[in-house]
Amino acid sequence: LLQRRLSRKQKRSKNYEKQRLKVARLHHQIDNTRKDFHYKQAHALCDAGDMVFMEDLDYRIMAKGLFKKHTLDAAFGQFRTIVKYVCWKRGKFFAQVDARGTSQECPECGGEVKKDLSVRIHDCPRCGYKTDRDVAAGQNIRNRGIKLISTVGQTGKETACADVLPGAVKNQSRQVSKSRKGKTRKTKP
Template sequence: MITLTYEYKLAPTLKQIQVFDQWLEICRSVWNFALRERKDWANSRKCDINACSIVSEYIITPVFKRPTYASQCKALTAAKKEFPQLKIVHSQVLQQVLKQLETAFVSMWEKGFGFPRFKKKMRSFVFPQMSEKDLVGDVIKLPSIGMVKMYLSRPIPDRFSLKQARIVKRASGYYIMLSLQCNVNVPDVPPHGEPLGIDVGLRRFVATSEGELVERPRFFVDTQSQLKLLQRRLKHKKKGSKNWRKLNQKIALLHEHISNSRKDWHFKLSHHLCNQAGMIFAEDLNLKAMSRGMLCKHTLDAGFGQFLSILSWVCWKRDVYFAKVNCNGTSQTCPMCDTPTEKDLSVRVHDCVCGYRTDRDVAAAQVVKKRGLLSLNADGQAVKQNVCGVDLTGIEISSQEALKQKTQTARFGIPRQIA
Protein backbone atom coordinates (compact mmCIF):
# COMPACT_ATOMS: atom_id res chain seq x y z
CA MET A 1 0.00 0.00 0.00
CA ILE A 2 1.47 3.34 -1.12
CA THR A 3 0.35 6.57 0.52
CA LEU A 4 1.22 9.96 -0.97
CA THR A 5 0.32 13.45 0.21
CA TYR A 6 -0.15 16.14 -2.43
CA GLU A 7 -0.49 19.76 -1.35
CA TYR A 8 -2.43 22.39 -3.28
CA LYS A 9 -3.34 25.97 -2.59
CA LEU A 10 -7.03 26.75 -2.26
CA ALA A 11 -8.89 29.69 -3.78
CA PRO A 12 -11.91 29.94 -1.43
CA THR A 13 -14.52 32.65 -1.55
CA LEU A 14 -14.91 35.20 1.23
CA LYS A 15 -17.83 33.25 2.67
CA GLN A 16 -15.85 30.02 2.63
CA ILE A 17 -12.94 31.72 4.40
CA GLN A 18 -15.31 32.78 7.17
CA VAL A 19 -16.55 29.20 7.45
CA PHE A 20 -12.97 27.89 7.67
CA ASP A 21 -12.13 30.38 10.42
CA GLN A 22 -15.28 29.51 12.36
CA TRP A 23 -14.54 25.78 12.13
CA LEU A 24 -10.98 26.28 13.31
CA GLU A 25 -12.17 28.23 16.34
CA ILE A 26 -14.70 25.53 17.27
CA CYS A 27 -12.08 22.81 16.84
CA ARG A 28 -9.74 24.77 19.11
CA SER A 29 -12.39 25.00 21.83
CA VAL A 30 -13.08 21.25 21.61
CA TRP A 31 -9.35 20.48 21.88
CA ASN A 32 -8.88 22.75 24.91
CA PHE A 33 -11.99 21.42 26.70
CA ALA A 34 -10.99 17.79 26.14
CA LEU A 35 -7.43 18.47 27.27
CA ARG A 36 -8.72 20.29 30.38
CA GLU A 37 -10.86 17.28 31.22
CA ARG A 38 -7.90 14.92 30.93
CA LYS A 39 -5.62 17.19 32.98
CA ASP A 40 -8.21 17.54 35.76
CA TRP A 41 -8.56 13.76 35.97
CA ALA A 42 -4.76 13.33 36.09
CA ASN A 43 -4.35 16.01 38.79
CA SER A 44 -7.04 14.38 40.93
CA ARG A 45 -4.98 11.15 41.03
CA LYS A 46 -1.60 12.68 41.84
CA CYS A 47 -1.64 13.25 45.60
CA ASP A 48 -1.33 10.54 48.25
CA ILE A 49 -4.40 9.38 50.11
CA ASN A 50 -3.05 10.78 53.41
CA ALA A 51 -1.67 14.07 52.09
CA CYS A 52 -3.42 16.86 50.20
CA SER A 53 -2.17 20.10 48.75
CA ILE A 54 -2.26 23.17 51.02
CA VAL A 55 -3.45 25.46 48.22
CA SER A 56 -6.09 23.43 46.37
CA GLU A 57 -6.95 19.91 45.35
CA TYR A 58 -8.77 18.36 42.43
CA ILE A 59 -11.61 16.17 43.66
CA ILE A 60 -13.12 13.73 41.17
CA THR A 61 -14.98 10.66 42.34
CA PRO A 62 -13.20 7.31 41.90
CA VAL A 63 -16.15 6.07 39.84
CA PHE A 64 -15.23 8.53 37.08
CA LYS A 65 -12.89 6.66 34.71
CA ARG A 66 -9.99 8.09 32.78
CA PRO A 67 -11.20 10.11 29.76
CA THR A 68 -10.48 8.29 26.51
CA TYR A 69 -11.16 8.90 22.84
CA ALA A 70 -14.32 6.75 22.95
CA SER A 71 -15.74 8.35 26.10
CA GLN A 72 -15.04 11.89 24.90
CA CYS A 73 -16.65 11.18 21.50
CA LYS A 74 -19.73 9.95 23.35
CA ALA A 75 -19.74 13.09 25.51
CA LEU A 76 -19.33 15.24 22.40
CA THR A 77 -22.57 13.86 20.98
CA ALA A 78 -24.41 14.76 24.19
CA ALA A 79 -22.79 18.22 24.30
CA LYS A 80 -24.27 19.14 20.91
CA LYS A 81 -27.71 19.33 22.54
CA GLU A 82 -26.44 21.87 25.07
CA PHE A 83 -24.12 23.80 22.74
CA PRO A 84 -25.74 24.17 19.27
CA GLN A 85 -22.61 25.77 17.77
CA LEU A 86 -20.95 22.35 17.81
CA LYS A 87 -23.44 21.24 15.15
CA ILE A 88 -21.95 23.72 12.68
CA VAL A 89 -18.80 21.64 12.23
CA HIS A 90 -18.96 18.26 10.54
CA SER A 91 -19.12 15.50 13.17
CA GLN A 92 -16.11 13.58 11.79
CA VAL A 93 -13.97 16.72 11.90
CA LEU A 94 -14.56 17.13 15.64
CA GLN A 95 -13.92 13.42 16.18
CA GLN A 96 -10.56 13.79 14.43
CA VAL A 97 -9.66 16.57 16.89
CA LEU A 98 -10.25 14.16 19.78
CA LYS A 99 -8.35 11.43 17.96
CA GLN A 100 -5.41 13.78 17.48
CA LEU A 101 -5.45 14.51 21.23
CA GLU A 102 -5.45 10.78 21.97
CA THR A 103 -2.47 10.33 19.63
CA ALA A 104 -0.63 13.11 21.48
CA PHE A 105 -1.10 11.31 24.81
CA VAL A 106 -0.03 7.96 23.36
CA SER A 107 3.12 9.60 21.99
CA MET A 108 3.80 11.07 25.43
CA TRP A 109 3.48 7.66 27.13
CA GLU A 110 5.27 5.51 24.55
CA LYS A 111 7.71 7.83 22.74
CA GLY A 112 8.68 10.26 25.49
CA PHE A 113 7.04 13.32 23.93
CA GLY A 114 6.01 16.30 26.05
CA PHE A 115 2.62 16.83 27.65
CA PRO A 116 0.02 18.17 25.17
CA ARG A 117 -0.57 21.90 25.42
CA PHE A 118 -3.58 24.14 25.12
CA LYS A 119 -3.89 25.71 21.69
CA LYS A 120 -4.03 29.42 21.19
CA LYS A 121 -4.73 28.85 17.50
CA MET A 122 -5.91 25.83 15.53
CA ARG A 123 -4.26 25.69 12.14
CA SER A 124 -5.85 22.64 10.48
CA PHE A 125 -8.75 20.22 10.48
CA VAL A 126 -9.28 16.89 8.71
CA PHE A 127 -11.99 15.25 6.64
CA PRO A 128 -11.18 11.55 7.23
CA GLN A 129 -13.50 10.03 4.60
CA MET A 130 -13.12 11.31 1.07
CA SER A 131 -13.45 9.62 -2.32
CA GLU A 132 -12.39 10.27 -5.90
CA LYS A 133 -15.96 11.43 -6.64
CA ASP A 134 -15.32 14.51 -4.49
CA LEU A 135 -12.49 15.65 -6.78
CA VAL A 136 -13.56 17.00 -10.18
CA GLY A 137 -10.77 18.73 -12.08
CA ASP A 138 -9.53 21.69 -10.03
CA VAL A 139 -12.59 21.70 -7.74
CA ILE A 140 -13.02 19.62 -4.59
CA LYS A 141 -16.27 19.01 -2.74
CA LEU A 142 -15.88 19.30 1.03
CA PRO A 143 -18.61 17.93 3.33
CA SER A 144 -20.88 20.64 4.83
CA ILE A 145 -18.92 23.34 2.95
CA GLY A 146 -19.42 22.68 -0.74
CA MET A 147 -17.30 23.11 -3.84
CA VAL A 148 -13.96 24.83 -3.27
CA LYS A 149 -11.60 25.73 -6.09
CA MET A 150 -7.91 24.89 -5.84
CA TYR A 151 -4.81 25.54 -7.94
CA LEU A 152 -4.00 22.16 -9.49
CA SER A 153 -0.25 22.71 -9.69
CA ARG A 154 0.37 19.05 -10.62
CA PRO A 155 -2.03 16.32 -11.74
CA ILE A 156 -3.24 13.54 -9.49
CA PRO A 157 -1.26 10.35 -10.37
CA ASP A 158 -3.11 7.51 -12.05
CA ARG A 159 -4.33 4.50 -10.04
CA PHE A 160 -4.39 6.58 -6.83
CA SER A 161 -7.62 7.13 -4.90
CA LEU A 162 -8.45 10.00 -2.56
CA LYS A 163 -8.79 8.95 1.09
CA GLN A 164 -8.74 12.08 3.23
CA ALA A 165 -8.21 15.83 3.04
CA ARG A 166 -6.67 18.25 5.52
CA ILE A 167 -7.34 22.00 5.37
CA VAL A 168 -4.33 24.01 6.58
CA LYS A 169 -4.27 27.73 7.34
CA ARG A 170 -1.02 29.58 6.73
CA ALA A 171 0.06 33.17 6.44
CA SER A 172 -0.19 33.07 2.65
CA GLY A 173 -3.68 31.52 2.59
CA TYR A 174 -5.46 28.21 2.86
CA TYR A 175 -3.98 24.95 1.56
CA ILE A 176 -5.36 21.45 1.18
CA MET A 177 -3.32 18.28 1.71
CA LEU A 178 -4.79 15.30 -0.12
CA SER A 179 -3.90 11.80 1.08
CA LEU A 180 -3.76 9.46 -1.92
CA GLN A 181 -3.49 5.68 -1.77
CA CYS A 182 -2.66 3.01 -4.29
CA ASN A 183 -3.15 -0.68 -3.58
CA VAL A 184 0.32 -1.74 -4.76
CA ASN A 185 2.95 -3.60 -2.77
CA VAL A 186 6.32 -1.91 -3.30
CA PRO A 187 9.37 -3.76 -1.90
CA ASP A 188 12.18 -2.01 -0.08
CA VAL A 189 15.01 -0.65 -2.18
CA PRO A 190 17.85 -3.24 -2.25
CA PRO A 191 21.50 -2.14 -1.98
CA HIS A 192 22.90 -1.55 -5.44
CA GLY A 193 25.06 0.84 -7.40
CA GLU A 194 27.83 3.15 -6.27
CA PRO A 195 27.95 3.90 -2.50
CA LEU A 196 28.14 7.47 -1.20
CA GLY A 197 28.75 8.63 2.36
CA ILE A 198 27.73 12.09 3.55
CA ASP A 199 28.70 14.12 6.60
CA VAL A 200 26.51 17.05 7.70
CA GLY A 201 27.80 19.98 9.69
CA LEU A 202 27.59 23.71 10.28
CA ARG A 203 30.82 24.78 8.59
CA ARG A 204 29.80 22.91 5.44
CA PHE A 205 26.31 21.62 5.23
CA VAL A 206 27.26 18.42 3.39
CA ALA A 207 30.60 16.81 2.62
CA THR A 208 30.54 13.69 0.47
CA SER A 209 32.96 10.79 0.36
CA GLU A 210 33.81 11.81 -3.22
CA GLY A 211 35.25 15.13 -2.04
CA GLU A 212 32.30 17.44 -2.82
CA LEU A 213 31.72 20.23 -0.30
CA VAL A 214 28.36 22.02 -0.13
CA GLU A 215 28.25 25.30 1.75
CA ARG A 216 25.42 25.94 4.21
CA PRO A 217 22.87 28.60 3.24
CA ARG A 218 21.86 30.76 6.19
CA PHE A 219 18.13 31.11 5.63
CA PHE A 220 17.19 32.56 9.03
CA VAL A 221 20.42 34.38 9.83
CA ASP A 222 20.42 36.32 6.53
CA THR A 223 16.88 37.60 7.13
CA GLN A 224 17.29 38.11 10.87
CA SER A 225 17.91 41.85 10.58
CA GLN A 226 14.69 42.33 8.59
CA LEU A 227 12.77 40.19 11.04
CA LYS A 228 14.21 42.09 13.98
CA LEU A 229 13.12 45.41 12.46
CA LEU A 230 9.54 44.22 11.94
CA GLN A 231 9.28 42.80 15.45
CA ARG A 232 10.63 46.04 16.92
CA ARG A 233 7.92 47.97 15.07
CA LEU A 234 5.30 45.52 16.28
CA LYS A 235 6.23 46.22 19.90
CA HIS A 236 5.13 49.86 19.56
CA LYS A 237 1.78 49.08 17.94
CA LYS A 238 -1.45 48.83 19.92
CA LYS A 239 -2.31 45.17 20.31
CA GLY A 240 -5.36 44.24 18.28
CA SER A 241 -5.30 47.37 16.10
CA LYS A 242 -5.39 47.29 12.30
CA ASN A 243 -1.72 48.26 11.93
CA TRP A 244 -0.78 45.60 14.50
CA ARG A 245 -2.56 42.94 12.44
CA LYS A 246 -0.92 44.10 9.20
CA LEU A 247 2.54 43.97 10.75
CA ASN A 248 1.82 40.57 12.27
CA GLN A 249 0.89 39.31 8.81
CA LYS A 250 4.19 40.57 7.37
CA ILE A 251 6.16 38.76 10.07
CA ALA A 252 4.23 35.53 9.45
CA LEU A 253 4.83 35.77 5.70
CA LEU A 254 8.56 36.25 6.28
CA HIS A 255 8.72 33.18 8.52
CA GLU A 256 6.84 31.16 5.89
CA HIS A 257 9.25 32.35 3.19
CA ILE A 258 12.22 31.19 5.29
CA SER A 259 10.63 27.78 5.83
CA ASN A 260 9.73 27.32 2.17
CA SER A 261 13.22 28.35 1.00
CA ARG A 262 14.87 25.87 3.37
CA LYS A 263 12.62 22.98 2.32
CA ASP A 264 13.06 23.74 -1.40
CA TRP A 265 16.85 23.74 -1.03
CA HIS A 266 16.76 20.45 0.90
CA PHE A 267 14.79 18.81 -1.90
CA LYS A 268 17.16 20.08 -4.58
CA LEU A 269 20.22 18.90 -2.65
CA SER A 270 18.62 15.48 -2.06
CA HIS A 271 18.01 15.01 -5.78
CA HIS A 272 21.57 16.16 -6.50
CA LEU A 273 22.96 13.48 -4.17
CA CYS A 274 20.69 10.80 -5.62
CA ASN A 275 22.06 11.57 -9.10
CA GLN A 276 25.51 10.43 -7.97
CA ALA A 277 24.95 7.06 -6.29
CA GLY A 278 22.78 4.01 -5.80
CA MET A 279 23.44 3.82 -2.05
CA ILE A 280 23.63 6.75 0.36
CA PHE A 281 24.81 6.45 3.97
CA ALA A 282 24.39 9.18 6.60
CA GLU A 283 25.12 9.57 10.30
CA ASP A 284 22.48 8.69 12.87
CA LEU A 285 22.74 11.99 14.76
CA ASN A 286 21.23 12.98 18.09
CA LEU A 287 19.42 16.01 16.68
CA LYS A 288 17.67 16.88 19.95
CA ALA A 289 21.00 17.28 21.76
CA MET A 290 22.47 19.29 18.86
CA SER A 291 19.56 21.76 18.96
CA ARG A 292 20.24 22.56 22.63
CA GLY A 293 23.90 23.48 22.38
CA MET A 294 25.68 26.78 22.07
CA LEU A 295 25.07 26.83 18.31
CA CYS A 296 21.39 25.92 18.61
CA LYS A 297 20.20 28.81 16.42
CA HIS A 298 22.47 27.80 13.54
CA THR A 299 21.63 24.11 14.00
CA LEU A 300 17.91 24.79 13.79
CA ASP A 301 18.48 27.12 10.85
CA ALA A 302 20.25 24.33 8.95
CA GLY A 303 17.39 21.89 9.56
CA PHE A 304 19.39 18.64 9.63
CA GLY A 305 16.39 16.58 10.72
CA GLN A 306 14.21 17.84 7.88
CA PHE A 307 17.01 17.28 5.37
CA LEU A 308 17.61 13.66 6.42
CA SER A 309 13.87 12.97 6.34
CA ILE A 310 13.55 14.48 2.86
CA LEU A 311 16.66 12.63 1.70
CA SER A 312 15.24 9.27 2.82
CA TRP A 313 11.98 10.01 0.98
CA VAL A 314 13.73 11.08 -2.23
CA CYS A 315 15.96 7.98 -2.08
CA TRP A 316 12.90 5.73 -1.75
CA LYS A 317 11.19 7.51 -4.62
CA ARG A 318 14.21 7.24 -6.91
CA ASP A 319 15.23 3.65 -6.04
CA VAL A 320 18.31 4.66 -4.07
CA TYR A 321 19.22 2.66 -0.97
CA PHE A 322 19.44 4.85 2.16
CA ALA A 323 20.72 3.87 5.61
CA LYS A 324 22.07 5.50 8.76
CA VAL A 325 25.23 4.42 10.58
CA ASN A 326 26.74 5.03 14.00
CA CYS A 327 28.00 8.61 14.26
CA ASN A 328 30.47 8.10 17.12
CA GLY A 329 34.05 8.94 16.16
CA THR A 330 33.53 9.49 12.45
CA SER A 331 35.72 12.60 12.50
CA GLN A 332 38.33 11.00 14.80
CA THR A 333 39.08 7.94 12.64
CA CYS A 334 41.23 7.56 9.56
CA PRO A 335 39.21 6.16 6.63
CA MET A 336 42.28 4.40 5.21
CA CYS A 337 43.88 2.61 8.18
CA ASP A 338 41.16 2.98 10.87
CA THR A 339 43.70 4.60 13.20
CA PRO A 340 42.18 6.91 15.86
CA THR A 341 43.31 10.49 15.05
CA GLU A 342 42.08 12.82 17.74
CA LYS A 343 41.65 16.46 16.73
CA ASP A 344 39.57 19.37 18.01
CA LEU A 345 37.16 21.47 15.99
CA SER A 346 39.83 24.03 15.07
CA VAL A 347 41.71 21.42 13.03
CA ARG A 348 40.03 21.26 9.63
CA VAL A 349 42.50 18.93 7.89
CA HIS A 350 42.78 15.21 8.46
CA ASP A 351 46.44 14.17 8.56
CA CYS A 352 47.12 10.56 9.55
CA VAL A 353 50.38 8.79 10.37
CA CYS A 354 49.75 6.50 7.40
CA GLY A 355 50.25 9.49 5.09
CA TYR A 356 46.61 10.05 4.10
CA ARG A 357 45.73 13.76 4.08
CA THR A 358 42.39 15.29 3.15
CA ASP A 359 39.67 17.61 4.39
CA ARG A 360 38.30 16.73 7.82
CA ASP A 361 34.67 16.57 6.69
CA VAL A 362 35.51 14.52 3.60
CA ALA A 363 37.38 12.02 5.78
CA ALA A 364 34.34 11.74 8.07
CA ALA A 365 32.10 11.10 5.04
CA GLN A 366 34.48 8.36 3.89
CA VAL A 367 34.29 6.75 7.34
CA VAL A 368 30.48 6.88 7.12
CA LYS A 369 30.62 5.20 3.71
CA LYS A 370 32.93 2.50 5.04
CA ARG A 371 30.70 1.80 8.04
CA GLY A 372 27.66 1.61 5.76
CA LEU A 373 29.29 -1.02 3.56
CA LEU A 374 30.42 -2.99 6.62
CA SER A 375 26.88 -2.93 8.00
CA LEU A 376 25.60 -4.42 4.75
CA ASN A 377 28.26 -7.12 4.93
CA ALA A 378 27.28 -7.87 8.53
CA ASP A 379 23.69 -8.40 7.42
CA GLY A 380 24.81 -11.10 5.01
CA GLN A 381 24.52 -8.99 1.86
CA ALA A 382 27.34 -8.81 -0.64
CA VAL A 383 28.90 -5.40 -1.18
CA LYS A 384 31.47 -6.26 -3.82
CA GLN A 385 31.47 -3.83 -6.74
CA ASN A 386 31.38 -5.18 -10.28
CA VAL A 387 31.72 -3.64 -13.71
CA CYS A 388 29.37 -5.89 -15.65
CA GLY A 389 27.09 -7.68 -13.18
CA VAL A 390 23.62 -9.11 -13.37
CA ASP A 391 22.08 -5.78 -14.29
CA LEU A 392 24.14 -2.60 -14.51
CA THR A 393 27.09 -1.37 -12.50
CA GLY A 394 26.33 -2.17 -8.88
CA ILE A 395 26.64 -4.88 -6.28
CA GLU A 396 27.16 -8.56 -6.89
CA ILE A 397 23.97 -10.39 -5.99
CA SER A 398 22.78 -13.96 -5.91
CA SER A 399 20.60 -15.60 -8.54
CA GLN A 400 17.59 -15.62 -6.19
CA GLU A 401 17.98 -11.90 -5.51
CA ALA A 402 18.30 -11.26 -9.24
CA LEU A 403 15.09 -13.17 -9.90
CA LYS A 404 13.37 -11.18 -7.16
CA GLN A 405 14.47 -7.91 -8.74
CA LYS A 406 13.24 -9.04 -12.14
CA THR A 407 9.75 -9.82 -10.85
CA GLN A 408 9.29 -6.93 -8.43
CA THR A 409 6.97 -4.05 -9.21
CA ALA A 410 8.31 -0.55 -9.65
CA ARG A 411 6.95 2.62 -8.10
CA PHE A 412 3.25 3.41 -8.67
CA GLY A 413 2.44 -0.05 -10.02
CA ILE A 414 4.34 0.20 -13.34
CA PRO A 415 6.17 -3.07 -14.16
CA ARG A 416 9.92 -2.72 -14.09
CA GLN A 417 11.82 -3.91 -17.15
CA ILE A 418 15.13 -5.54 -16.28
CA ALA A 419 17.19 -7.19 -18.96
Protein backbone atom coordinates in the same frame (compact mmCIF):
# COMPACT_ATOMS: atom_id res chain seq x y z
CA LEU B 1 12.45 44.93 11.55
CA LEU B 2 8.95 43.60 10.91
CA GLN B 3 8.76 42.04 14.36
CA ARG B 4 10.00 45.25 15.95
CA ARG B 5 7.17 47.12 14.22
CA LEU B 6 4.74 44.45 15.38
CA SER B 7 5.83 44.88 18.99
CA ARG B 8 5.02 48.60 18.80
CA LYS B 9 1.43 48.05 17.68
CA GLN B 10 -1.46 47.87 20.08
CA LYS B 11 -2.46 44.23 20.45
CA ARG B 12 -5.60 43.06 18.65
CA SER B 13 -5.86 46.27 16.65
CA LYS B 14 -6.26 46.20 12.86
CA ASN B 15 -2.72 47.52 12.36
CA TYR B 16 -1.40 44.80 14.68
CA GLU B 17 -3.18 42.10 12.65
CA LYS B 18 -1.86 43.54 9.36
CA GLN B 19 1.69 43.57 10.71
CA ARG B 20 1.29 40.06 12.17
CA LEU B 21 0.25 38.78 8.72
CA LYS B 22 3.33 40.42 7.16
CA VAL B 23 5.58 38.65 9.67
CA ALA B 24 3.78 35.33 9.08
CA ARG B 25 4.12 35.75 5.29
CA LEU B 26 7.85 36.38 5.64
CA HIS B 27 8.33 33.28 7.83
CA HIS B 28 6.32 31.21 5.34
CA GLN B 29 8.49 32.49 2.47
CA ILE B 30 11.69 31.63 4.38
CA ASP B 31 10.33 28.15 5.11
CA ASN B 32 9.46 27.58 1.43
CA THR B 33 12.92 28.78 0.34
CA ARG B 34 14.62 26.44 2.83
CA LYS B 35 12.46 23.49 1.75
CA ASP B 36 13.16 24.21 -1.94
CA PHE B 37 16.91 24.26 -1.22
CA HIS B 38 16.65 20.97 0.69
CA TYR B 39 14.81 19.27 -2.19
CA LYS B 40 17.35 20.55 -4.73
CA GLN B 41 20.26 19.29 -2.60
CA ALA B 42 18.54 15.93 -2.06
CA HIS B 43 18.06 15.48 -5.81
CA ALA B 44 21.70 16.47 -6.41
CA LEU B 45 22.80 13.81 -3.89
CA CYS B 46 20.66 11.19 -5.63
CA ASP B 47 22.07 12.22 -9.03
CA ALA B 48 25.61 11.76 -7.71
CA GLY B 49 25.25 8.07 -6.87
CA ASP B 50 23.02 5.10 -6.13
CA MET B 51 23.63 5.09 -2.37
CA VAL B 52 23.33 7.90 0.17
CA PHE B 53 24.75 7.56 3.68
CA MET B 54 24.24 10.06 6.50
CA GLU B 55 25.40 10.23 10.09
CA ASP B 56 22.72 9.26 12.57
CA LEU B 57 22.93 12.48 14.59
CA ASP B 58 20.58 13.65 17.33
CA TYR B 59 19.77 17.18 16.21
CA ARG B 60 18.03 18.00 19.50
CA ILE B 61 21.41 17.84 21.25
CA MET B 62 22.99 20.04 18.56
CA ALA B 63 20.19 22.58 19.06
CA LYS B 64 21.26 23.02 22.69
CA GLY B 65 24.83 23.99 21.81
CA LEU B 66 26.55 27.23 20.92
CA PHE B 67 24.82 27.73 17.56
CA LYS B 68 21.34 26.65 18.64
CA LYS B 69 19.36 29.18 16.58
CA HIS B 70 21.47 28.57 13.49
CA THR B 71 21.07 24.81 13.90
CA LEU B 72 17.31 25.13 14.19
CA ASP B 73 17.19 27.55 11.25
CA ALA B 74 19.08 25.11 9.01
CA ALA B 75 16.47 22.39 9.75
CA PHE B 76 18.84 19.41 9.56
CA GLY B 77 16.10 17.00 10.60
CA GLN B 78 13.88 18.19 7.77
CA PHE B 79 16.78 17.78 5.35
CA ARG B 80 17.38 14.19 6.49
CA THR B 81 13.66 13.39 6.07
CA ILE B 82 13.62 14.93 2.58
CA VAL B 83 16.76 13.03 1.52
CA LYS B 84 15.23 9.79 2.78
CA TYR B 85 12.01 10.50 0.83
CA VAL B 86 13.80 11.49 -2.40
CA CYS B 87 15.98 8.37 -2.22
CA TRP B 88 12.89 6.21 -1.79
CA LYS B 89 11.07 7.97 -4.62
CA ARG B 90 14.00 7.58 -7.03
CA GLY B 91 14.86 4.02 -6.01
CA LYS B 92 18.20 4.88 -4.39
CA PHE B 93 19.56 3.28 -1.24
CA PHE B 94 19.59 5.42 1.92
CA ALA B 95 21.09 4.48 5.27
CA GLN B 96 22.16 6.18 8.47
CA VAL B 97 25.44 5.15 10.04
CA ASP B 98 26.81 5.55 13.54
CA ALA B 99 28.29 9.04 13.90
CA ARG B 100 30.68 8.27 16.75
CA GLY B 101 34.36 8.58 15.92
CA THR B 102 34.09 9.32 12.19
CA SER B 103 36.77 12.02 12.37
CA GLN B 104 38.94 10.03 14.83
CA GLU B 105 39.33 6.99 12.57
CA CYS B 106 41.64 6.58 9.57
CA PRO B 107 39.61 5.73 6.44
CA GLU B 108 42.54 3.84 4.87
CA CYS B 109 43.76 1.53 7.64
CA GLY B 110 40.97 1.84 10.25
CA GLY B 111 43.39 2.95 12.96
CA GLU B 112 42.30 5.37 15.66
CA VAL B 113 43.90 8.83 15.40
CA LYS B 114 42.88 11.04 18.35
CA LYS B 115 42.76 14.76 17.63
CA ASP B 116 41.14 17.93 18.98
CA LEU B 117 38.61 19.98 17.04
CA SER B 118 41.31 22.57 16.38
CA VAL B 119 43.30 20.05 14.31
CA ARG B 120 41.87 20.28 10.79
CA ILE B 121 44.22 17.80 9.04
CA HIS B 122 43.96 14.02 9.39
CA ASP B 123 47.48 12.54 9.46
CA CYS B 124 47.65 8.81 10.25
CA PRO B 125 50.93 7.70 11.88
CA ARG B 126 50.18 4.03 11.03
CA CYS B 127 49.74 4.21 7.26
CA GLY B 128 50.82 7.80 6.48
CA TYR B 129 47.45 8.80 4.94
CA LYS B 130 47.00 12.58 5.03
CA THR B 131 43.87 14.54 4.11
CA ASP B 132 41.42 17.12 5.43
CA ARG B 133 39.63 16.06 8.61
CA ASP B 134 36.14 16.51 7.10
CA VAL B 135 37.08 14.55 3.97
CA ALA B 136 38.34 11.69 6.17
CA ALA B 137 35.09 11.76 8.16
CA GLY B 138 33.08 11.60 4.92
CA GLN B 139 35.15 8.64 3.73
CA ASN B 140 34.53 6.90 7.06
CA ILE B 141 30.79 7.46 6.70
CA ARG B 142 30.95 5.94 3.20
CA ASN B 143 33.00 2.97 4.46
CA ARG B 144 30.59 2.33 7.33
CA GLY B 145 27.64 2.52 4.95
CA ILE B 146 29.21 0.02 2.56
CA LYS B 147 29.99 -2.26 5.52
CA LEU B 148 26.36 -1.90 6.60
CA ILE B 149 25.18 -2.92 3.13
CA SER B 150 27.32 -6.05 3.07
CA THR B 151 26.17 -7.00 6.57
CA VAL B 152 22.50 -6.25 5.93
CA GLY B 153 22.56 -8.05 2.59
CA GLN B 154 23.64 -11.26 4.30
CA THR B 155 21.01 -11.09 7.01
CA GLY B 156 18.22 -9.95 4.69
CA LYS B 157 17.17 -6.87 6.64
CA GLU B 158 15.19 -4.13 4.96
CA THR B 159 16.50 -0.65 4.22
CA ALA B 160 14.84 2.64 5.04
CA CYS B 161 13.27 2.40 1.58
CA ALA B 162 11.65 -0.96 2.45
CA ASP B 163 13.72 -2.72 -0.22
CA VAL B 164 15.67 -5.80 0.76
CA LEU B 165 19.36 -5.44 -0.03
CA PRO B 166 21.56 -7.64 -2.26
CA GLY B 167 21.92 -11.19 -1.05
CA ALA B 168 18.25 -11.52 -0.17
CA VAL B 169 14.99 -11.72 -2.11
CA LYS B 170 14.07 -8.27 -3.37
CA ASN B 171 10.82 -6.66 -2.28
CA GLN B 172 8.97 -6.03 -5.52
CA SER B 173 6.00 -4.12 -4.16
CA ARG B 174 6.65 -1.05 -6.34
CA GLN B 175 7.14 -3.11 -9.53
CA VAL B 176 4.04 -5.20 -8.80
CA SER B 177 1.88 -2.13 -8.23
CA LYS B 178 3.18 -0.60 -11.49
CA SER B 179 2.46 -3.80 -13.43
CA ARG B 180 -1.08 -3.99 -12.00
CA LYS B 181 -2.11 -0.57 -13.33
CA GLY B 182 -4.98 -0.93 -15.75
CA LYS B 183 -5.72 -4.51 -14.71
CA THR B 184 -8.85 -5.40 -12.82
CA ARG B 185 -9.21 -8.19 -10.32
CA LYS B 186 -11.34 -11.15 -11.23
CA THR B 187 -14.17 -11.79 -8.84
CA LYS B 188 -15.40 -15.24 -7.93
CA PRO B 189 -18.83 -16.19 -9.34
